[in-house]
Amino acid sequence: MSKDLPIEPPIRPINHLAIIMDGNGRWATNRGWPRLVGHRRGAERVREIVRAAPGLGIRWLTLYAFSTENWKRSTEEVLGLMAIFSRYIEREAERLAHAGVRMRFIGERSRLDPNLQRLMGGIEARTAGLDRLNLTVAVNYGGRDEILRAARKVAEAVAAGLLDPAHLTEAAFADRLDTCGLPDPDLVIRTSGETRTSNFLPWQAAYAEYEFTGTLWPDFTVEELAGIVARYSNRERRFGGVSA
Numbered sequence: 001m002s003k004d005l006p007i008e009p010p011i012r013p014i015n016h017l018a019i020i021m022d023g024n025g026r027w028a029t030n031r032g033w034p035r036l037v038g039h040r041r042g043a044e045r046v047r048e049i050v051r052a053a054p055g056l057g058i059r060w061l062t063l064y065a066f067s068t069e070n071w072k073r074s075t076e077e078v079l080g081l082m083a084i085f086s087r088y089i090e091r092e093a094e095r096l097a098h099a100g101v102r103m104r105f106i107g108e109r110s111r112l113d114p115n116l117q118r119l120m121g122g123i124e125a126r127t128a129g130l131d132r133l134n135l136t137v138a139v140n141y142g143g144r145d146e147i148l149r150a151a152r153k154v155a156e157a158v159a160a161g162l163l164d165p166a167h168l169t170e171a172a173f174a175d176r177l178d179t180c181g182l183p184d185p186d187l188v189i190r191t192s193g194e195t196r197t198s199n200f201l202p203w204q205a206a207y208a209e210y211e212f213t214g215t216l217w218p219d220f221t222v223e224e225l226a227g228i229v230a231r232y233s234n235r236e237r238r239f240g241g242v243s244a
Contacts, residue, residue, distance in 0.1 A: 013057030014229055018185040018208070020064045020200055021046070023192030023216030025077075036080040041218040043088050050101065052222040053133055056229050060134045060183060064200050068108070068142030082113055085139065089119040093126060100132030106178035107141030108149070136182060143202035150176040179204055187232050189225075191217045209235055 021042060028038030046063065053061050066081060096103055105120045112120075120139075153176040157163035163172075174180065185201060185208045193214040197205070211228050213220070 014186045014232055015058075016060035016062070016183045016185045016187075017053070017058050017229075018062040018064070018188045018201055018205065019049075020188065020190040020198060021217040021220075022190060022194055022198075024218060026192065027216040027218045035077055036084075038218055039077075039081055039084055043084055045218055045220060046088070047092065048222055049220070049225060050096075050133065050135055051099070052225065056226060058133070058229075059131075060136070060185075062106075062136040062138065062179075062182070062185065062201070064138045064141065064198070066107075066139045066141070067199060068140055068145050069199070071111075071140075082116055086113075086116050086119055089116075089123050093123050096123070096135070097127055097130065100130045102127045102130040102134050104134070104136045105139055106136055106146070107139045108145060109140065111140055134182070136179070138200070141178070141200075143199045146178050147203060149178075174203070177203060184208065187211060187228075189213065189228060191215050191220050 024038035024042040025035040026038070027041065028035050031037075050061065065085065070081075071078060103123050105124065109117050109120065150173060154163065154168060154173065158165055179201070182204075184204045184206075187209045188197070188201070188205050189211045190197070191213055193212070195212045197210075201208075209232060211232070213224065213228070215224060
């Protein structure tokens with residue numbers, strides 16, 4: 001699908017959608033192809049979902065691209081994924097900027113290839129003033145790792161006399177997370193039939209709604225996303241309270 005769909009935004013729009021993009025490797029294996037073929041097809045799917053998101057009322061979109069646990073995969077697959085990330089940034093930079101998409105990355109970058117780090121920083125700077133869609137990609141991201149790094153920042157501030165532990169609030173802790181400045185996700189979607197959260201945004205998604213679909217990520221269409229968005233609009237969100 002090459003164009004935005006003329007979809008009516010739902011009554012209760014999703015301000016922030018997060019997606020665990022799972023199933024690329026299985027999609028390729030099922031067809032007798034190398035796993036990297038599935039990852040390349042998955043990148044094409046990202047392009048379509050990003051293009052359609054604003055028309056569905058989504059202003060913030062966070063995608064789980066590579067976890068801290070994914071380093072356990074073969075060297076060939078890891079290097080191939082890093083190359084796909086680099087090509088995506090290089091090829092999409094102009095398109096994203098023209099479409100008003102701000103792109104950011106979360107996760108620990110120090111282990112990533114220096115050239116990839118440079119590309120990430122470059123597109124972040126180039127799109128910093130845009131806000132039609134806020135696209136965040138999690139690369140070398142793990143929720144526990146993120147919380148641990150934030151806890152270290154808190155400990156350092158306390159040790160330096162800059163923070164009284166008694167005055168530490170949830171908001172002050174959240175400001176030390178990678179997602180500082182981002183709203184919490186309203187809905188988290190995981191593709192491929194798995195029903196676990198895989199260490200993705202554990203702090204931020206504490207009150208998020210979840211949707212698990214058996215569709216492998218390369219087959220996840222804009223139409224299926226629109227259906228999930230429509231179902232979400234009928235959910236009642238009480239955040240621990242009682243409905244009126």
